[in-house]
Amino acid sequence: MPVNDRETVIKVENLDKFFPMKKSVFSVSKHFLHAVDKVNFDIKRGQVLSLVGESGCGKTTTGKTLLKLYEPTNGSITFLNRDVTHLNSAEDRKWFHSRTQMIFQDPFESLNPRKTIFDIVSEPMNIQNFGSLRKREVMVMDILKRVGISPPDAFLWRYPHELSGGQRQRVAIARSLVMKPEFVVADEPTSMLDVSIRTQVMKLMMDLIKEMNMSFLYITHDLAVARYMADEISVMYLGKIVEHAGSEELIKNPLHPYTKALISAVPVPDPEFRRTSVNIKGGIGKPIDPLPRCRFYERCPFAMEICTQKDPELIDVGNDHQVACFLYEKR
Amino acid sequence: MANSTDESIEEKLESPLAVRAKLMWRSFKENWKIFSESRIGMVGLWIVIIFAVAGFVVYPILAATVWKTTSLNAMVSYNPVTGYDFLQNNPAPPSFAHLLGTDPLGRDVLAQLLYSTPREFMLGIVAALITVLIGTLIGTIAAFFGGIIDTFFMRLADIVLLFPFIPFLIVISGMMQVDLLTLALIIGLLSGFGGITIILRSQGLIIKSKPFIESAKVSGASDAYIIVNHIIPNVMPLSFLYMMFNVTGAIFSEATLSFFGLLNIKMSWGLMIFTADTAGYIVGTNIWNYWWLWLPPGASITLICGAFYFIGRGLDEVVNPRLRKR
Amino acid sequence: MKPLLEIKNLKMYYDTQAGQVKATDDISFTLNEGESMGLVGESGCGKTSVSMSIMKLLPENARILSGHIYFDGTDLVPFSEEQMNRIRWAGISMIFQAAMNSLNPVYRVGDQIIEAIVTHEPNVTFEEARERVGSLYKLVGLDPERMDNYPHEYSGGMKQRAIIAMSLACNPKLIIADEPTTALDVIVQDTILRELEKIQKKLNMSMIYISHDIAVIAEVASKIAIMYAGKIVEMADSVTIFKRPAHPYTVGLMSSFPSIRGEKKDLVTIPGEPPNLLNAPDHCRFAPRCPFVTDECWKQVPPYAEVETAHLVACFHPQNLRKQVSVNASK
Numbered sequence: 001m002p003v004n005d006r007e008t009v010i011k012v013e014n015l016d017k018f019f020p021m022k023k024s025v026f027s028v029s030k031h032f033l034h035a036v037d038k039v040n041f042d043i044k045r046g047q048v049l050s051l052v053g054e055s056g057c058g059k060t061t062t063g064k065t066l067l068k069l070y071e072p073t074n075g076s077i078t079f080l081n082r083d084v085t086h087l088n089s090a091e092d093r094k095w096f097h098s099r100t101q102m103i104f105q106d107p108f109e110s111l112n113p114r115k116t117i118f119d120i121v122s123e124p125m126n127i128q129n130f131g132s133l134r135k136r137e138v139m140v141m142d143i144l145k146r147v148g149i150s151p152p153d154a155f156l157w158r159y160p161h162e163l164s165g166g167q168r169q170r171v172a173i174a175r176s177l178v179m180k181p182e183f184v185v186a187d188e189p190t191s192m193l194d195v196s197i198r199t200q201v202m203k204l205m206m207d208l209i210k211e212m213n214m215s216f217l218y219i220t221h222d223l224a225v226a227r228y229m230a231d232e233i234s235v236m237y238l239g240k241i242v243e244h245a246g247s248e249e250l251i252k253n254p255l256h257p258y259t260k261a262l263i264s265a266v267p268v269p270d271p272e273f274r275r276t277s278v279n280i281k282g283g284i285g286k287p288i289d290p291l292p293r294c295r296f297y298e299r300c301p302f303a304m305e306i307c308t309q310k311d312p313e314l315i316d317v318g319n320d321h322q323v324a325c326f327l328y329e330k331r
Numbered sequence: 332m333a334n335s336t337d338e339s340i341e342e343k344l345e346s347p348l349a350v351r352a353k354l355m356w357r358s359f360k361e362n363w364k365i366f367s368e369s370r371i372g373m374v375g376l377w378i379v380i381i382f383a384v385a386g387f388v389v390y391p392i393l394a395a396t397v398w399k400t401t402s403l404n405a406m407v408s409y410n411p412v413t414g415y416d417f418l419q420n421n422p423a424p425p426s427f428a429h430l431l432g433t434d435p436l437g438r439d440v441l442a443q444l445l446y447s448t449p450r451e452f453m454l455g456i457v458a459a460l461i462t463v464l465i466g467t468l469i470g471t472i473a474a475f476f477g478g479i480i481d482t483f484f485m486r487l488a489d490i491v492l493l494f495p496f497i498p499f500l501i502v503i504s505g506m507m508q509v510d511l512l513t514l515a516l517i518i519g520l521l522s523g524f525g526g527i528t529i530i531l532r533s534q535g536l537i538i539k540s541k542p543f544i545e546s547a548k549v550s551g552a553s554d555a556y557i558i559v560n561h562i563i564p565n566v567m568p569l570s571f572l573y574m575m576f577n578v579t580g581a582i583f584s585e586a587t588l589s590f591f592g593l594l595n596i597k598m599s600w601g602l603m604i605f606t607a608d609t610a611g612y613i614v615g616t617n618i619w620n621y622w623w624l625w626l627p628p629g630a631s632i633t634l635i636c637g638a639f640y641f642i643g644r645g646l647d648e649v650v651n652p653r654l655r656k657r
Numbered sequence: 658m659k660p661l662l663e664i665k666n667l668k669m670y671y672d673t674q675a676g677q678v679k680a681t682d683d684i685s686f687t688l689n690e691g692e693s694m695g696l697v698g699e700s701g702c703g704k705t706s707v708s709m710s711i712m713k714l715l716p717e718n719a720r721i722l723s724g725h726i727y728f729d730g731t732d733l734v735p736f737s738e739e740q741m742n743r744i745r746w747a748g749i750s751m752i753f754q755a756a757m758n759s760l761n762p763v764y765r766v767g768d769q770i771i772e773a774i775v776t777h778e779p780n781v782t783f784e785e786a787r788e789r790v791g792s793l794y795k796l797v798g799l800d801p802e803r804m805d806n807y808p809h810e811y812s813g814g815m816k817q818r819a820i821i822a823m824s825l826a827c828n829p830k831l832i833i834a835d836e837p838t839t840a841l842d843v844i845v846q847d848t849i850l851r852e853l854e855k856i857q858k859k860l861n862m863s864m865i866y867i868s869h870d871i872a873v874i875a876e877v878a879s880k881i882a883i884m885y886a887g888k889i890v891e892m893a894d895s896v897t898i899f900k901r902p903a904h905p906y907t908v909g910l911m912s913s914f915p916s917i918r919g920e921k922k923d924l925v926t927i928p929g930e931p932p933n934l935l936n937a938p939d940h941c942r943f944a945p946r947c948p949f950v951t952d953e954c955w956k957q958v959p960p961y962a963e964v965e966t967a968h969l970v971a972c973f974h975p976q977n978l979r980k981q982v983s984v985n986a987s988k
Binding site: 198 | 843
């Protein structure tokens with residue numbers, strides 16, 4: 001089924017997440033960190049969207065807010081046509097959490113060192129009170145086999161410290177998929193793995209996404225990985241989405257000056273290739289109480305007068321490609 | 332086809348309880364191996380074992396056999412509290428009849444020592460258990476919920492730390508009759524809100540920020556689930572470690588109070604020293620002439636307190652993997 | 658021209674409770690003045706061990722069993738700690754992994770560099786050292802006015818530049834950079850790499866880059882050595898390594914990195930896990946994962962031999978060679 005005809009699994013509208021900068025427990029905050037600022041996107045069934053950006057751009061915060069690790073400050077999140085912005089009842093929470101999951105970056109810290117592999121992988125079922133003990137054991141063995149931990153019964157009662165980094169990450173993936181969720185957020189799942197294991201795990205995820213027809217949000221700082229894993233890419237900068245397009249379209253035809261800089265900064269594994277130089281200056285600041293103007297203004301080689309007066313909105317430039325930059329706004 | 336695989340898997344699965352029992356045994360063995368490599372820990376453990384055997388096994392046997400008052404030796408009673416030896420001048424130095432001599436009231440010193448031993452153990456362990464229970468609960472809750480709750484308990488802990496502990500106990504004992512169990516309760520309650528809470532709360536904070544907690548939240552875990560299933564198990568080793576140090580504190584506090592005669596108890600090591608002191612045998616040259624009155628109890632207090640501390644030091648390497656040698 | 662650094666058959670092992678770890682097993686390579694070389698491999702392959710051995714910064718349980726490290730003609734292996742102290746920083750200096758964490762937080766950054774200078778060159782006065790730090794800062798692209806700031810006032814990129822300045826402080830002939838840009842965002846990484854290249858050319862320094870990221874190595878090194886399980890399995894100039902990799906591990910590595918250039922291609926995975934260096938086996942250590950493995954690979958360690966001019970490979974079945982060569986095992 002063509003992508004656009006599929007149902008929308010998750011839709012995010014004008015999502016904000018602001019963190020108060022408090023001095024102490026008793027003070028009232030006057031300053032806010034705009035970690036996520038008016039973010040919009042939607043992911044259809046079976047589709048992979050990648051949020052790409054450097055550290056501090058808000059991609060991880062967005063992912064966590066989607067899964068209710070943070071409460072949104074403003075905006076709305078719609079999941080399977082239900083408004084899940086604020087989950088008020090225990091049933092709502094149970095319904096939501098049984099269908100969504102997350103894969104974390106650090107294979108060493110995302111598993112409780114005192115629990116066995118069985119306990120870890122069956123935890124979602126344990127929390128949701130799903131299935132008998134026997135049934136859980138069967139499902140755990142099943143998913144372990146599927147992620148390449150074989151033979152599964154040999155691993156059920158081992159502890160994380162007995163496994164390698166790659167194996168641990170597979171266990172983390174198994175944990176997130178054991179209840180067959182419909183939407184999964186992966187936060188840089190391969191950046192702490194060895195190179196030769198990274199590809200294995202990426203391929204595993206691709207296979208599982210296709211097999212289980214899941215909607216996936218893949219958070220990464222690595223554009224090359226995003227290109228490989230995702231159908232669409234959103235580039236984030238200081239809390240805002242500055243460009244969005246299909247992966248190939250974004251890589252071949254970047255429009256936003258930041259995206260162009262990102263692409264030209266990626267080293268190429270070809271010693272004879274000469275990259276064009278990256279011509280942006282300065283470093284990344286923190287979006288605290290940002291003024292209503294383009295956040296990339298100070299570093300942009302194409303900065304204009306209008307960039308200091310208004311915050312650019314995402315506009316459609318055709319071919320399912322959107323960019324937030326005054327360079328492309330038709331007067 | 333799916334069914335046959337399920338069945339064959341089911342055959343291979345052992346009963347979960349059996350597996351968990353095996354796992355606990357295995358991890359116990361691993362931890363024991365690490366602990367046994369620590370010389371200081373083993374020394375402590377041996378001392379505790381010797382005292383425990385002496386107090387819980389040897390004494391009852393002796394009391395029921397050799398020291399039982401019969402018509403034959405009605406002139407000598409080995410009862411540590413009420414006994415009296417009519418045959419000699421008391422206090423008498425060690426002899427064949429009384430291996431560690433008698434106290435000013437004619438009671439056998441060795442019997443007193445052994446009689447008090449299980450009581451000291453009970454005191455120390457009960458007080459330590461209460462301290463650790465409170466400390467773990469409060470520390471975990473403070474760490475998990477943060478904010479006002481955290482601030483409140485931390486400031487409370489600060490106050491408790493600065494509190495004059497012994498004077499407070501002296502005052503309490505003036506207001507009510509304090510026996511060993513009451514003392515254990517008071518010590519447990521007081522220390523529970525003190526330093527141990529701060530330490531365990533720090534550990535709780537470290538655990539709270541780990542991704543496996545976020546993973547549980549993403550699966551829909553409630554606060555109670557996370558505290559019970561994740562934070563407390565990861566804080567427990569540290570709690571257990573500090574329990575050892577708390578035993579030391581409790582036994583020592585009791586000895587101090589008994590020395591001032593403030594406790595309503597029948598017999599303890601501290602009380603032995605008190606008895607000797609009030610009878611004037613720990614003054615001037617008497618202190619050397621009547622050494623069997625204060626040296627056995629004094630040495631026992633030191634040894635037991637030291638032993639539990641050493642065990643704590645040995646446990647440190649089990650609890651803190653980073654301290655282990657390669 | 659005599660090479661600046663010549664490593665000959667270096668064997669460095671760790672003694673651990675579990676056994677002997679052959680961290681560096683018979684390593685040989687040369688480096689000329691002004692040349693830049695890359696050491697590529699995954700975690701546990703021994704690349705950091707090589708650099709630690711050159712600097713003789715080894716822990717107590719590590720021993721150099723045999724081999725030579727000729728620096729400017731002199732063998733460093735028998736050097737005492739005192740003799741090495743004169744070589745370190747002044748002859749060879751090192752940029753450690755996550756170096757930004759190796760700045761002492763309670764001292765000013767400039768003072769730490771001055772300390773390095775004054776320790777190694779006692780004749781330099783405080784003012785002279787300060788001036789040198791100023792020019793070093795300009796060299797690495799930092800504002801000399803910020804010499805008196807504390808590390809926490811610097812950003813990640815700035816700290817890394819300060820570390821590079823410190824490594825240059827005593828005009829070394831050779832710099833070993835161990836993952837110098839791994840912890841940095843891609844745009845900052847680009848800036849730092851360019852700076853390093855500029856400095857290297859200007860001062861005609863030799864550099865050894867250690868990294869797991871072949872793309873970064875492709876940009877900075879003219880010669881590359883691929884390490885696996887404590888041994889160098891292939892060494893050649895960078896174009897050859899990328900265009901005609903001979904060792905199956907190198908072949909696998911080249912096709913397992915997603916790239917944003919060119920057409921989107923399928924990634925090839927190397928099956929299995931990186932090996933344990935404990936009690937290393939007496940056969941080719943890549944055999945369990947090699948797609949071209951045959952019986953003889955399991956019987957002995959393949960010889961490290963020249964299969965083409967200036968192209969060394971340790972394999973019984975080297976690939977992609979201009980003329981097919983079968984390496985005779987019974988030499």
